[in-house]
Amino acid sequence: MDFDSFVLAASTADLADEPDAREHADCIEFRMDLAESPLEALESYDGELPVLATNRADWEGGEATDDGRRLDELERAAERDAVGAIDLELETMRSGDGERVADHAREHGADVVVSSHDFEGTPGMTELQETLRAACTYGDVGKLAVTAQARADVLDLLVATRAATAEGDRVATMAMGEPGRHSRAVAPLYGSRIGYAPVDPAEATAPGQYDLATLRELIETLAGEGDSVNTPER
């Protein structure tokens, strides 16, 4: 998947949503942990959008309870041509369990997004930067989702996003929760490479998400005509 410029991912547990996502999304984030038979669904997938496969562990906000099984499933998923990238948690990489999955994915031409989530709050600047840096050492993109308790929590996240991007790291950032909602539209202007939005707002995969069409429009409006959202130096 090409993460050199911004990628808008339509998050879903149902790949049958793809035709509805096509107009606004660049890829489908398939939340395998929320799906009934994820590997079968991938096998019969014939959509146009590439898939970013996520099989989120219950200890990181997802619903997959068996770590061995979910990583095996991710490995199988990465073998499919339609899968352009997989998501692995920073903790999974740090524990050593994720390495074989990441290697296998890359052998099959899939990129690796290494992600970290804070469901309680927004860490201070040093920790934000350290987490992003660590995620980028393992992943083609280092992703950090924090929770904003107040709107101003987003400020540090934006600074960290811009700093990482200026250093040449590819990062994706967002602040979950209502006070952090605007980060989803603004962070791409400071270098964030991936945005997540549900096709159907009733099926949000994280607190504070905009629906897909709204997020696309907000980002394009803010970036302005002829501008790329990934030119944070502007």
Ligand SMILES: O=C1C[C@@](O)(C(=O)O)C[C@@H](O)[C@@H]1O
């Ligand atoms: O990690 C992320 C980011 C996310 O949590 C968000 O806040 O948009 C949504 C998840 O589906 C995705 O896997």
